[in-house]
Amino acid sequence: MSALLATARCGQQDAWLGPVSAETYRAFLASRTGSALGPGFLQCASWADVKVGWEARLLGWGPQDGAGPGELSGVALVLLRRFPGTRKYFAYLPEGPVADWSDPELDRWLNPLLRHLRAEGAFAVRIGPAPAYRRWNAAGLKMHTGAGRHVSDVLTCEVDPLGAAVAERLRARGWQRCGDDGEDNDAQPRYVFRVPLAGRTTDDLWSGLNQEWRRNIRRAHKSGVEVTVGGAADLPEFYRLLKITEERDGFRLGRSLTYYERQYAALNAEEPGRMKLYLARHQGEILAAHTMVTVGRRIWYQTGASADRRREVRPSHALQWKMMLDAHAQGAEVYDMCGVPSTLDPDVRSFGLLRWKLGTGGHVAETLGEWEKPLSGTTNQTLYRAFQMYMARR
Template sequence: MSCRLKAITREEHLAFVGARPSVSHMQVPSWGDVKPDWRAESLGWFNKDGCLVGAGLVLMRPLPKLKRYLAYLPEGPVIDWGAPDLDRWLKPMLAYLKERGAFSVKMGPPVVARRWSAEAVKAAIAAPQARRLRDVEATAHEPGACDIADRLRRMGWRQTEPGVEEGFAAGQPRHVFQVPFAGRSLEEVQRGFNQQWRRNIKKAEKAGVKVLQGSYEDLPDFYKLYVETAERDRFIARPLSYFQRMWTALRAEDPDRMRLYLAHHEGEALAAATMLTVGDHVWYSYGASTIRKREVQPNNAIQWRMMSDAHQLGARVYDLRGITDTLEESNHLLGLLRFKAGTGGEAVEYLGEWDYPLNKILHKALGFYMSRR
């Protein structure tokens, strides 16, 4: 029997999220307020007894001049992905969204497929024959992930092909780097760092780097560093208003949903970062830094402070978000992978994003348009 699906209130959605250990920060009601160009709606799955058993935040983006929409559930929905009858969850969603005018549906199942230890990542980077992380033998394979992928394909879903710098293109990253906190003291977490990381934290402390929590008024200081980082690392910067909207929307839902940290040295802000929290999962969301005074190691200092605070909040996972899949020295993002691997955590591969074309002509036209951007 299929689950019954209908729109739910923000309050119902937030209560559902609060009853779980964690869901993605992109699947909480307030995330819709961060994306004003999309129309957000909370969806709820109900069982035969009328109990809410699943939820999802869907973002609807209109096609120009047409009342047709791309429906997007980033890192969601929050349903029983291990259920043997997965179609009873997804068919009602497709039918509902088609009725709402969607021509295509994109979702990102929060299902882990593989994991690589920091040691395996380090070895892969050093191996001359290794070109991509996905080609390297994983440390662990998550049971059931391949079966879920096969079932999605049989249902007509199509896996989005990763780009050259997958994890930093459109959509959400398929590969991320996480530091497990569950069952570990903060001292044990730090002992997992490589020697360079531990040395840099001590250097920052000795140099007098101070890491403080910021406020809304400090967002312009963060933004100056962020723009410099965008120019240096060759990505398109979001406007300051985006981060101001994030701050206002997320913290209105929960004061700890978003935090801002700034690393100062002799009165100058050298690095800044945002941290997001949902349940026992904490994300390092956006980072920014200057090339000035790099020798005082502000980036290690700010990460250590954020990890310390996340551990105090009861986090089971500290998520450093996207990493590049490529292992080639010529890729400018390889240094970021090395930096994250120094935490001693693990590279994690999710099932990635999946599309379902409800109108094949419009879906193909959208794909052509995106490929030309």
């Protein structure tokens, strides 16, 4: 038995872990996308084709080698990045693994994963547990904005006991959360904004918007803003607007046009319509462009871009309203507007993004964020410290 297969067969009480085919992997994910709590798009098999410079592994937990999707209990897309000058890898499971986080015996399936990755040459592992932790509604947060204030300073309207339990279980096993404030630029955002759609009518969605949003949507429609779904040929225009937006709003995603073209091609090759590009035109000119990603009953507004010209006609508000209506019509249970900053200080520049999303009437959810752990061994510990220094300098 090879070293990799030897590590896949674990102790008597451990789950079996090993490579699975892309077909089996996709079938398992499809069986878990029936609710808003299904897997995120970063664990889709196609995401491996987006991440150039990383080696990908599709793994599954099951009763035995060759298990079918109905027999698996979990899967993981693992991205491996080689540490320069070595044969060692940093292992990354974005928003994964897709496993049973309610299991109080995490070691039963987590240990086989760590053993497998160690045998692959990984010196450290980063994971993104699925459970949420806390939630705040928009109205409550708007009442508590102020100098130096943060989302965590406000009394929550909901705490998920599973999220709290998973965090404690991970800490007890030596895992460390990435970024103390939840805004580590190298990790997925810990705070996200979500608009619930399940059980709501379009009238409910409209009444959930604040007065400013409703007024701006009406203004866009009255001004003649037209919203359409574009295609791959429109990505260069989206990217041009994105660079304008980054310069104006003071952030940098660090992604190229090729990245978005690759993402669009990979996600839509896996499932047609998985990634869409929405365009807002006024007098024939594209003034805003936003991307949307769909996996089962979860829909994400991923990236938005807009021009500096004619902002008074509110093209982005028209885009978001159309995207929200389309998500509702598709039967999505949640419209995820992705990451937001944790600040509630109006004088902090990044607060503007949170303020804009609060107008939709959704809620801020604190996820468990991402967690890292160096694997045992002196060499791995040394490489992990060097890796942390490298990331801090970058």
